[in-house]
Amino acid sequence: xxxxxxxxxxxxxxxxLAMLMAFTHIPALTTIWHSLFxxxxxxxxxxxxxxxxxxxxxxDDVFWQALSNNLWYALVTVPASMVLALAMALxxxxxxxxxxxxxxxxxxxxxxxxxxxxxxxxxxxSPEIGLFNKVLGWFGVAGINWLGDTDWALPSLMLMTxxxxxxxxxxxxxxxxxxxxxDIYDAAALEGxxxxxxxxxxxLPLLMPTTxxxxxxxxxxxxxxxxxxxxxxxxxxxxASNLLLYYIYENAFSFFDANYAATLTVVLLAMLILLALLQxxxxxxxxxxx
Amino acid sequence: MARFTHALSTSAAWLLGLLWIxxxxxxxxxxxxxxxxxxxxxxxxxxxxxxxxxxxxxxxxMRYMLNTVIITGxxxxxxxxxxxxxxxxxxxxxxxxxxxxxxxxxxQLMVMPExxxxxxxxxxxxxxxxxxxxxxxxxxxxxxxxxxLLRQTFKTVxxxxxxxxxxxxxSRLGVLWKVYVPLAKPTYLAYGLVSISHxxxxxxxxxxxxxxxxSRPLTVGMAIFGAPESGVDWPVICAGTxxxxxxxxxxxxxxxxxxxxxxxxxxxx
Amino acid sequence: MLDKGKLxxxxxxxxxxxxxxxxxxxxxxxxxxxxxxxxxxxxxxQVVDGMIEQFEQQNPDIDxxxxxxxxxxxxRMKALAALKSGEPAQLSVMFSIDVHELKDLDAIVxxxxxxxxxxxxxxxxxxxxxxMENGKVDGTTWGIPFQRSTxxxxxxxxxxxxxxxxxxxxxxxxxxxxAMGQKLVKKDADGNVERWGAMIPxxxxxxxxxxxxxxxxxxxxMNSAGNETYFNKPEMVEAxxxxxxxxxxxxxxxEGTIEWGTLRQNFLEGKTAMMWHSTGNLTAVKNAADxxxxxxxxxxxxxxxxxxxxxxxxxFKDATPDERRAALKLVRFMTSPEQAxxxxxxxxxxxxxxxxxxxxxxxxxxxxxxxxxxxxxxxxYATAELSTHQSGxxxxxxxxxxxxxxxxQAEPQEALDSAQNQAKRILSRY
Numbered sequence: 007x008x009x010x011x012x013x014x015x016x017x018x019x020x021x022x023l024a025m026l027m028a029f030t031h032i033p034a035l036t037t038i039w040h041s042l043f044x045x046x047x048x049x050x051x052x053x054x055x056x057x058x059x060x061x062x063x064x065x066d067d068v069f070w071q072a073l074s075n076n077l078w079y080a081l082v083t084v085p086a087s088m089v090l091a092l093a094m095a096l097x098x099x100x101x102x103x104x105x106x107x108x109x110x111x112x113x114x115x116x117x118x119x120x121x122x123x124x125x126x127x128x129x130x131x132s133p134e135i136g137l138f139n140k141v142l143g144w145f146g147v148a149g150i151n152w153l154g155d156t157d158w159a160l161p162s163l164m165l166m167t168x169x170x171x172x173x174x175x176x177x178x179x180x181x182x183x184x185x186x187x188x189d190i191y192d193a194a195a196l197e198g199x200x201x202x203x204x205x206x207x208x209x210l211p212l213l214m215p216t217t218x219x220x221x222x223x224x225x226x227x228x229x230x231x232x233x234x235x236x237x238x239x240x241x242x243x244x245x246a247s248n249l250l251l252y253y254i255y256e257n258a259f260s261f262f263d264a265n266y267a268a269t270l271t272v273v274l275l276a277m278l279i280l281l282a283l284l285q286x287x288x289x290x291x292x293x294x295x296x
Numbered sequence: 297m298a299r300f301t302h303a304l305s306t307s308a309a310w311l312l313g314l315l316w317i318x319x320x321x322x323x324x325x326x327x328x329x330x331x332x333x334x335x336x337x338x339x340x341x342x343x344x345x346x347x348x349x350x351x352x353x354x355x356x357x358m359r360y361m362l363n364t365v366i367i368t369g370x371x372x373x374x375x376x377x378x379x380x381x382x383x384x385x386x387x388x389x390x391x392x393x394x395x396x397x398x399x400x401x402x403x404q405l406m407v408m409p410e411x412x413x414x415x416x417x418x419x420x421x422x423x424x425x426x427x428x429x430x431x432x433x434x435x436x437x438x439x440x441x442x443x444x445l446l447r448q449t450f451k452t453v454x455x456x457x458x459x460x461x462x463x464x465x466x467s468r469l470g471v472l473w474k475v476y477v478p479l480a481k482p483t484y485l486a487y488g489l490v491s492i493s494h495x496x497x498x499x500x501x502x503x504x505x506x507x508x509x510x511s512r513p514l515t516v517g518m519a520i521f522g523a524p525e526s527g528v529d530w531p532v533i534c535a536g537t538x539x540x541x542x543x544x545x546x547x548x549x550x551x552x553x554x555x556x557x558x559x560x561x562x563x564x565x
Numbered sequence: 566m567l568d569k570g571k572l573x574x575x576x577x578x579x580x581x582x583x584x585x586x587x588x589x590x591x592x593x594x595x596x597x598x599x600x601x602x603x604x605x606x607x608x609x610x611q612v613v614d615g616m617i618e619q620f621e622q623q624n625p626d627i628d629x630x631x632x633x634x635x636x637x638x639x640x641r642m643k644a645l646a647a648l649k650s651g652e653p654a655q656l657s658v659m660f661s662i663d664v665h666e667l668k669d670l671d672a673i674v675x676x677x678x679x680x681x682x683x684x685x686x687x688x689x690x691x692x693x694x695x696x697m698e699n700g701k702v703d704g705t706t707w708g709i710p711f712q713r714s715t716x717x718x719x720x721x722x723x724x725x726x727x728x729x730x731x732x733x734x735x736x737x738x739x740x741x742x743x744a745m746g747q748k749l750v751k752k753d754a755d756g757n758v759e760r761w762g763a764m765i766p767x768x769x770x771x772x773x774x775x776x777x778x779x780x781x782x783x784x785x786x787m788n789s790a791g792n793e794t795y796f797n798k799p800e801m802v803e804a805x806x807x808x809x810x811x812x813x814x815x816x817x818x819x820e821g822t823i824e825w826g827t828l829r830q831n832f833l834e835g836k837t838a839m840m841w842h843s844t845g846n847l848t849a850v851k852n853a854a855d856x857x858x859x860x861x862x863x864x865x866x867x868x869x870x871x872x873x874x875x876x877x878x879x880x881f882k883d884a885t886p887d888e889r890r891a892a893l894k895l896v897r898f899m900t901s902p903e904q905a906x907x908x909x910x911x912x913x914x915x916x917x918x919x920x921x922x923x924x925x926x927x928x929x930x931x932x933x934x935x936x937x938x939x940x941x942x943x944x945x946y947a948t949a950e951l952s953t954h955q956s957g958x959x960x961x962x963x964x965x966x967x968x969x970x971x972x973x974q975a976e977p978q979e980a981l982d983s984a985q986n987q988a989k990r991i992l993s994r995y
Contacts, residue, residue, distance in 0.1 A: 012391035014468055019397060022382035025438035030404045033415035040415070097309040109552065111313035114320045117544045119497040122518045122537040126319045129530055132827045133819060134836035135335045137322070148757045154768070154822035156972040173316060222405070230410040233499040236519060242768055243822040243968035251410065258414045259504065260638055261957040262666070267414045274411055282406040331853070335834060421650055507643040508632055520635040527829035527846060
């Protein structure tokens with residue numbers, strides 16, 4: 007019986023493992039393989055390219071721009087959406103007027119498909135007829151060409167991303183807050199601890215696991231959430247808002263160069279695996295002092 | 297002073313709430329008023345339902361909706377089965393190489409299917425599953441997140457419960473089904489909702505693998521429908537959006553309380 | 566005794582037998598799958614569906630299955646994917662500029678190889694030459710024009726009147742465009758612009774608009790073999806400088822890029838007095854404008870000029886001779902003068918042959934709605950749209966160069982030099 011146990015375990019793991027292998031591990035490896043070839047021409051077989059695609063990438067200004075855009079994008083959207091998510095969760099967890107309505111409001115982005123709602127944001131951002139410039143106009147401020155100005159295009163995308171993400175992460179914080187033990191707070195209040203002190207010394211540390219979970223997700227989303235680019239900017243103007251995954255899509259499915267797309271994918275993979283190692287390191291430490 | 301900060305905080309909350317719901321409000325506005333009010337706001341603008349009719353006639357929404365439901369359902373079903381089995385094995389069955397397997401699973405948390413669209417597209421065209429529901433679903437059916445979550449939940453189930461059931465002659469799968477699954481209900485609900493809201497709104501991968509309306513989900517249909525080749529028609533797009541999110545909105549309104557609660561119990565925090 | 570269920574089963578079997586018999590009787594049935602670059606259910610699909618229905622009635626032995634695949638890029642991707650996986654696809658409407666790449670992929674067959682009779686050969690010559698430029702490579706015809714457009718200038722006549730300009734005399738050349746544009750700009754008390762003089766869209770298809778400016782300055786963007794580009798010729802640099810100047814020097818246009826998708830809305834809401842846009846927008850503007858508007862040639866510099874655009878019919882290689890003949894029949898039907906005329910009237914795209922404009926339908930339409938003829942008349946000065954090998958990549962190089970200049974990140978000369986050098990490197994393989 008005990009001897010069969012390992013067999014049972016493998017049998018139960020098999021379906022999931024097979025799928026993971028087929029659509030994550032193996033493709034990750036074949037990506038590397040395909041990045042070593044020139045794109046096929048017509049019906050001829052692919053020709054071995056060595057590291058030529060990587061050389062091409064190092065020379066490719068658009069790649070560097072997309073990479074740096076993506077890093078900025080992550081650097082801004084991750085903390086901003088997390089802070090907002092926490093603030094929202096604190097508000098709707100406390101006694102506030104119209105709590106139900108607020109919860110619904112904060113949660114709307116999660117329900118709206120990015121691709122559909124991007125068209126609505128396109129209206130907000132539209133320079134002559136859009137909502138944002140109209141509002142600026144009431145205050146006598148000249149309009150901004152949000153999506154058409156190289157300085158504003160990326161921030162505009164970031165804003166929409168923050169909107170999308172904060173509402174989603176709020177749910178996780180809210181669930182965590184509701185599970186917190188009220189007694190500790192009562193005790194702290196009795197001892198005369200200020201609100202700020204209680205937040206800093208009690209709430210924040212207790213929310214640490216959630217924060218880590220949300221952080222991981224936020225970082226990942228910063229690299230995989232490109233839906234809105236399809237409608238808002240297509241990476242423009244002049245790549246000012248291009249992101250890695252979108253550039254990969256462009257190469258594979260607009261330029262039909264799956265091999266160069268694979269090369270770019272390798273970079274993205276490497277970055278994500280590096281991040282994974284980093285985060286597991288952090289997780290490890292957390293587990294230790296628990 | 298405290299009162300003042302309180303008021304300030306409340307108004308900030310409301311301002312943010314307003315900002316957050318603005319796109320939805322705008323969608324309602326544009327969809328229910330004549331086109332000339334799409335960019336102008338007038339309390340006395342007449343109401344109209346014409347955009348819903350236009351949108352409905354311009355795209356096979358029923359078909360898209362059906363595809364989305366099938367795809368989402370297919371993915372969720374497989375996810376629940378595969379992740380339950382794998383989660384249990386990783387939580388409660390000691391075997392050699394468990395740590396390695398768990399690490400391999402966790403890798404997918406980072407290397408999401410979205411990143412591998414190019415290779416996965418190759419794979420699917422090799423096995424001739426482009427433009428099928430199952431093809432859209434395949435890369436997502438084993439979910440590292442689901443496995444991880446269920447493993448954590450199963451670990452909290454007291455071992456004694458399992459031992460007792462085993463003594464009564466329950467098989468392993470029987471124990472899993474009768475003891476573990478019922479106890480993990482909140483996790484299933486929370487995970488299910490996350491999965492549904494993710495796949496209902498998923499775009500990039502379905503865009504790549506679907507060709508025709510026989511498999512295209514709502515999001516891809518919406519993108520093509522709103523593609524500004526000749527110009528954006530906001531009222532109709534907004535009406536289409538509302539049609540598309542209707543069911544999801546209803547689910548959320550119905551389950552709002554359960555939703556947060558299940559997140560809480562599931563330890564998704 | 567037979568029970569009811571069995572009886573039903575028997576009947577059903579019989580029915581199946583009968584229908585399959587009938588099918589074998591109509592043996593000659595040829596099935597065609599056509600990919601089409603519009604979104605499902607859009608207004609265009611109804612027009613195309615109607616045409617196909619009529620074709621099937623006239624040709625009961627041919628069955629046409631149209632797949633509406635979205636935009637041009639989607640349609641191409643889907644059609645090629647279908648071919649690769651062995652699914653049937655005999656013809657498609659795809660971007661006219663994809664011709665070199667489709668040839669490189671060995672996916673299409675030239676019409677010269679499919680036509681058989683002299684009459685059919687003559688048919689190949691029945692279209693407007695300007696519309697054939699993108700379809701012909703080295704004298705061989707690979708694409709037949711169908712869903713074709715060109716760029717025209719839409720202008721708001723009411724605004725012309727308001728500032729004392731003659732509404733029947735839109736700007737004829739670059740200088741007039743700048744001068745009249747300046748008159749048409751309106752500012753509020755704070756000095757913020759309420760209305761612009763003109764807008765040329767610079768997202769989506771900047772290379773297309775630039776092709777017009779280049780042609781007006783007497784230069785083409787590439788050769789017809791699609792393996793050489795001329796992005797940094799002096800004419801190009803001058804054209805791009807002028808485009809930039811419209812925003813930064815003459816101030817008749819906003820600076821930065823102008824969104825293609827929302828431009829029509831801008832025009833309809835009176836935020837700009839003039840816009841350059843596809844003729845494909847004509848019907849939509851006509852239906853929605855609550856002011857008097859006109860359509861004119863794009864202004865000239867050395868001469869008038871505009872690229873053509875839009876989709877051509879292609880025949881895929883992977884088809885039986887019967888299927889190819891049937892596909893040719895369908896293409897001929899859809900581009901016949903009557904159908905082309907109806908198509909043009911219903912959609913605003915161009916009638917593809919002179920004969921189409923000789924039909925009663927278009928004659929009447931043009932007399933009722935003269936703007937419809939502007940695009941046709943401008944064809945005389947039209948040129949091919951940018952089309953090369955690896956066109957996606959090459960196009961992006963030019964798009965990026967244009968956007969960087971309009972955003973003040975680079976000077977026209979350096980931006981175009983860099984685009985040209987990179988394009989040259991890409992095209993050196995062909």
